[in-house]
Amino acid sequence: MNYEKASQRITELKEIINNSNYNYYVLDNPTISDFDYDMYLRELETLEAQFPELITQDSPTHRVGGQSDNTFDKVPHTVQMGSLQDVFSFDELYSFHNRVKEVINPIYVVEPKIDGLSVSLEYVNGVFTRGSTRGDGFVGEDVTQNLKTIKSIPLKLAEAIPYLEVRGEVYMPRKSFEKVIQEQIDNDEEPFKNPRNAAAGSLRQKNSKITAKRKLDIFVFNIQQIEGKEITTHSETLDYLKQLGFKVSPSYPQFNNMDQVIDEVNKIGEKRYEYPFDIDGAVVKVNSLSDRTKLGATAKYPKWAVAFKYPPEEKETILLNVEINVGRTGALTPTAVFEPVQLAGTTVSRAVLHNQDFIDEKDIRIGDTIIVRKAGDIIPEVLKSVKHQENSIPYKIPEFCPSCGEKTVREGAQAAMRCVNPKCPSAIYRSIIHFASRNAMNIDGLGPAIVQALIDSDNIKTIADLYYLEKDKLLQMERMGEKSIDNLLNAIEKSKENQLSKLVFGLGIRNVGQKAAELLCNHFHSIDAVVNAQYNELIMIEGYGDIIANSILDFFSKQDNLDIIDKLKAAGVNMQQESEIQSDILKGKTFVITGTLPTLSRNEAKDIIEQNGGKVSSSVSKKTNYVLAGEEAGSKLTKANQLGVTAITQQELLDMLQ
Incomplete structure (x- = not known):
């Protein structure tokens, strides 16, 4: 394809993909299949690789993420990104209303208060040029590349307005949060406390590929600065932003008295758990922008708006038992089992207790009356113990592994108790599930039930045994049909072609996540080089420190792990990392x-x-x-x-x- 045709096709592809993103992520009305979308995006990536001079700032390929700077540049806010005064009762709302009435005759807009991270988005001639965090309200951080991964943020507006700065709230939808939490638990990582914490952590990732995988979203709720357009009210602002292609606040009705405002605040509160995202209140704003100017602001807050905050829902219940689960790295995780209670719209009866330090700090004992809530209205947690049973004793995590009976250890200053037996059945079970997961070897059809059945039938003892499964033996297992067996074996065979980084992540080396595995394999390129790597070589990898380097050395110092590598090699599993280099035209420069x-x-x-x-x-x-x-x-x-x-x-x- 020549330059002219490539330029024309790239323009067409960008329009198709941008329209698809708007329909899917903003209007929630997909117009093309996921497969077609992926094919269009791949075609665009291929053309841009062939003609890099045709790459533009608003290209949809920028959303996939890449390496970000190791530090985030400071961004001074021309218009201060202030915060709102919080109120916690209807009396305080009436007091706010009385203060406003002394100056103007108000019309209010009421919106759900999304619990996320406030950001600024800047556009020049309709093209997204910079995004930054709120920071202290006066100076934030440049997170442009990470914000580009949020597909509901338009890279190009429907109108080429000369300059526009808008403010929005980045959040993590509940489904995305639950998925991230589960991955963190599976990897024995400290999970995020709530969706806001998760959104903030994801937006400040130094590698925007990680941000892209977290599936963040945004609602835009204010114009900070604008050139080329006159707007008089807040509701008009949101209508105009919607026309430009932004995803705006989900509802913003108008009211002329405080009784109606309070009714709306109650309605939002009643359905807060029906939203697919977290809210922690409702925002009440004066609609007229000129009236806002008349009302002005204090040194800390604007006088024309307040945020009504809903109290967290907490319930008392009885702790019936503490169950111990053994993770893939051998960590013993205690889980509280309590009498079921209704929280945030669902029935809950279990909550993770994290470790012995957590249990000791809250003095948790079986039979206690405890208070539970949902962190971020999603993840159940034990808040505290309020009453002990007579003659109760403090709970201690067992000194012996409940799965294999081996003595557990607590290493150094780490909080977790661990079973270090490499043949522990629970650890093997979870390690195989992790090995087959999407971000690792991506073996479709190898779910928890199948893994357990394969272990129980003595077909597998390690991850390497997956590549030696025999169809005749699998046919002898209960509830294993020939078609499902063929699909499983085909998926296992296909996984042999994965990049080495997928395999290394799948090995489940402690402290080595997906990105660390990619960095390791891109540096050494082969499993033999990884196995033989020295400390001083590992510590030179970008982002690596003492903990990751020693975890890798420790893993490959164990003969059992080396035997698994040899067995995987013999099965034909790929042991190389292909380079992403497209040419060597700049080699040596x-x-x-x-x-x-x-x-x-x-x-x-x-x-x-x-x-x-x-x-x-x-x-x-x-x-x-x-x-x-x-x-x-x-x-x-x-x-x-x-x-x-x-x-x-x-x-x-x-x-x-x-």
Whole structure:
């Protein structure tokens, strides 16, 4: 395909994909199948790889995520991103209303208060150029690349308005939160406390690929600055933002008296658990923007709005038992089993107690009257014990593994008790489930029930045994039909082709998550190199520290694990990591990137350089070949000039690739 046809096709693909994103993520009305969407996106990625000079800032391919800067640049807010005064009773709402009436005759807008992370989005000529966190209200952090992964944020507006800055609330939908929590529990990681905590942690990831996987969303609720458009009311603002392609507050009815406002606040409160996202209150705002100016603000809050906060729902119940589960890394996790109670719209009867320190701190004993709630209205948790049974004793996690009977250990300052027996049935069961999971080897059809059945029938003892399953033996198992067996064996065979990083993540090395596995394998490229890696080599990998390095050394020092690797090799499982390099045209060249580039982010420029064989450094030295300089290039460009290092523009970089 020539340049002209590629340019035309890229324009068509971007329009198709952007329209699809708007219909799916904003209107909740998908117009094409997931398969078709994936094919269009892949075609666009292929064309942009062939013609990198056609990559634009609003390309949908920017949403998939990539390496972000190790630090987030500071962003001063021209318009302060203030907070609202909280009120907790209807009397306080009436007091607010009386203060407002002294100045104006108000009309109010009432909206659900989404519990998330406030951000600013900036657009120049209708194109998304920068996104930042609220920070302290005056200065935030640049998280543009991570925000681009949120598909309900338009990269290009329906109208090329000269300048627009809007404020929105980034949140994690309940389904996404539950999935992330389960993955963290499966990986023996400390789970997020609530969706807001999860959204904040996800938005500040240094690797935006992780942000993309967290499935964040946003509601836009305010215009901070605008050029080229006059707006007089808040409701008009939301209507206009909706026309531009934003996902705005889910409801914003208007009322002219406080009794009606309170009725709406009650209605929102009654259905708060029906929303697919977390809310912690309702926001009451004066609708007229000129009236807001008349009312003004205090040093801390605007006088034209308040946030009514709903109290958390807490219930008393009786702790019946504490069950102990053994995770894939051997960690013993205690779970409280209590008399069922209704919380946040569902019946709950179990909650994780985390570890012995948590139990000791709250002095939890079987038979206690306890108070439970849902953290973030989603995850059940034990808040405290309020009454002990007579003659009760403090609960202690068993010193012996409930699965294999081996003595457990508590390593160093770690909170978890662990079973270190490599042949522990529970640990093997969970390690195989993890190995087959989507982010690891992605063996479709190998769910918990099948894994347990394969273990019980003595068909597998380790993950490596999966690749030696025989159809004749599987046919002898109960509830295993020939078609399902064929599908399972085909999925296992297909998994042999996975990248090495999938396998390494699937091995379940403690403290080595999906990203750490990718970094490890991209650095060493083969399992033999990984197995033989030394501490001083591991510690040089970006993002690696003492804990991860020692976890890897410890894992591959055990003969049982080396035997599993040998068995996987013999079965034909891929042991190599393919390079993402597309050409070696920049091989041997070291670049430093500084300033703001015309259409590429620094991370996108970094990816292009590395995919074509070059290296990117964070500092200028005599070994630097080129400084890629954009607008407002600072001290790095000055140093380059002093050292005689060649400075190039974005276009000159792209010309090098031709």
